[in-house]
Amino acid sequence: MGIPSYFSHITRRHAKVLNDLRSMIKKNKVDHLFLDANSIIYDASKMNHTNQTIYNRVAEIIKEYIKIINPSGTILVAFDGVAPMAKMVQQRTRRCKGTIEKKYAYEQMKWDTIAITPGTDFMNELPDQLRQRLPDNIHISGPDEPGEGEHKIFRYIRDHNMKNDLCVVYGLDADLIMLSMLNIPYCKQIYLARETQYFYNNDGNEKEGLCCMDISMLTQHLCDDIRNDTYDISNETYISDYIFICFLLGNDFLPHFPSINIRNNGIDLVINAYKKTISKHKCGITYDNCIRWKCVRTLIRELAHDEYGRLVEHYAGIDTIKRRMYKSNKMSDRLKNIPLTDRRDEEYIDPYTNGWEQRYYSTLFNVYPDKKRVSEITRNYIEGLEWTFQYYKVGCIHWTWCYHYNYPPLLNDLINEIPYFDVDVLKREDTLPVHPLTQLSYVIPYKAFHLLPSDVNELLHRKYDELCNDNYEIKWAFCRYFWESNITSPEININDLERDIIFLFK
The missing domain is CATH 3.40.50.12390 (Rossmann fold)
Structure with missing residues (x-):
């Protein structure tokens, strides 16, 4: 993770x-x-x-x-x-960023590690x-x-x-x-x-x-x-809960919240909110392979209390780091630290002035943040909590599910969509892993298309031209280093791509 x-x-x-x-x-x-x-x-x-x-x-x-x-x-x-598709999105992002980083690397690799796919x-x-x-x-x-x-x-x-x-x-x-x-x-x-x-x-x-x-x-x-000796909660439940609350710090499938960062005591923050949650409900957040959503509501509400204050602290902290930062002329160092030196998105969001919440969504999600769109984003994130929990507990329950955005919703918006009852928020579907060449076609940058069979290469140029370029929209708002930045993946229907790949090899 x-x-x-x-x-x-x-x-x-x-x-x-x-x-x-x-x-x-x-x-x-x-x-x-x-x-x-x-x-x-x-x-x-x-x-x-x-x-x-x-x-x-x-x-x-x-x-x-x-x-x-x-x-x-x-x-x-x-x-x-x-x-799973949720991981493929992350793999594409990592490989595309890698091609950019390699341009400015001091020592060039002689063998293309993208072949490790x-x-x-x-x-x-x-x-x-x-x-x-x-x-x-x-x-x-x-x-x-x-x-x-x-x-x-x-x-x-x-x-x-x-x-x-x-x-x-x-x-x-x-x-x-x-x-x-x-x-x-x-x-x-x-x-x-x-x-x-x-x-x-x-x-x-x-x-x-x-x-x-x-x-x-x-x-x-x-x-x-994290134990509270007042309540009869097993170590197995505590560990299951601990792993669940760590999802909020970000992982390969879900982005971290800008107001919760492990570098700024993020783990302590979520653990303290967790302790208040179990004190209120007298039970764990998870049980067996299920999630108690009423407990998650309480947890998120605790974390949302000072979301704004922590964002303001982030802005002040980044300003301090930027002032102290050693200014290097090496292109690789300048690229690594670009989230500190080019902060146009964060400056536009600007939590010091009214309307910052709307600017957060319009800037980082490229949507007009009406109630319907924010609800879609928050529901997708909640699906992600359930998908990730099940992935670690029992395995992949949906091979083609993914989180569609590079940033999470704001915590105060997330509360509104969390269920009151213990339900499955992600619809179970009988999905299968895609063909290896489907994954390869999706996750590699255009520069690495030489790794594809010629007929797959031709197919992508003919039907999926959105994959056939290396022009990426990159967002690094609320990141510390370039390697943490986000690349907007093309909206490809993976089922269509899978069908076309399978047809090639009939």
Whole structure:
């Protein structure tokens, strides 16, 4: 889950949950090893510039981790397959921004990492190439199997009896922390492993080697942080609630609220609102795999109380950072900091003058903010809360659902659309993952169309010309860095694109 700065927050607040991986292994026998392996391809491509040398290096890295961790049971290497539409929107945004950043990068990549997308020749060949290079006892879930790598891993854990085993999960995604905590009922001992430099990314440490996070201990620490001993609420519910309220900080599927930012004590803010919520309702926000919407109403109302004040604080804080900012002549630095230096949208919204709420919607959503349009936006966001919660709890309930906007509604507007009763706000539909080439066609920038088969390339030029350019509308209002900015994706009917792609390959 792309929660900005979440790893650094955890390492600052709960340093005791971190340990040297080799030290942990000396004290404990590892039963199973799971590798969320897309990041391994990125690492391998930094020093290797052909498909074959990258396949070789990926296999070598996997063998190195296996040798260090030495599991006695299952070894599963999971790569990302076709993703839900909600994730595809984020993938397109990330890849399009990447092409802009690469223009100004000090060191140009010699191998195009956009090829690390299901449907490319490189990814199609990956499973067989690795099977030729790795022992037969290693299970490979390739890009031909739908789903994100981390979700495949935890589906495997849930489907097998691992409750009393020790599992090590390797990966670099903050998503893994959330998924690991949710799956403690299925495996009591989960350790999340990654290079030490990533755990301590922002504190000046130059540590090397592998570090691990004790998910069971972290779960207990977080429960202690938010527990109210007056009420009989289980740790499982507390963790489910914690993950739900963290959605408000932003993730791969929903944008964060400008008035709630993890860099400015956003987690403390939502936890304090959560504590007031459970004190009022005497129960958790979630139960089983359901959401108590009346509790969510209370939570959002608490957060909405000073939405305006926090926005004003944001403006003052950005002004302070801008004054202190080192002015670099490097284009890459100027691009990185452009949300500080070009604030025309934020200046136009201007919460210091009346009517800022209407300007928020007209500027960031490109709509006239009448009651109907604001209601559509808020309903779509509420659908997103339910979709994301179900995605982490049970898996994808709707493969083609997505949030259609780059920014969330204002909290005071969100309250008006939250249900009073516990209902399913997202209509369940019998949807399926799209074809890998449908995803590839949608998520890659026009510059990377050489990765498409020629007949798909021709189809897109003939019927989907909105995909056939690299002219993006970019919004960075309420962002700190360019990589957090938003790109407006073309309104493509993914079902039409899927039908046309399938027809090509009949």
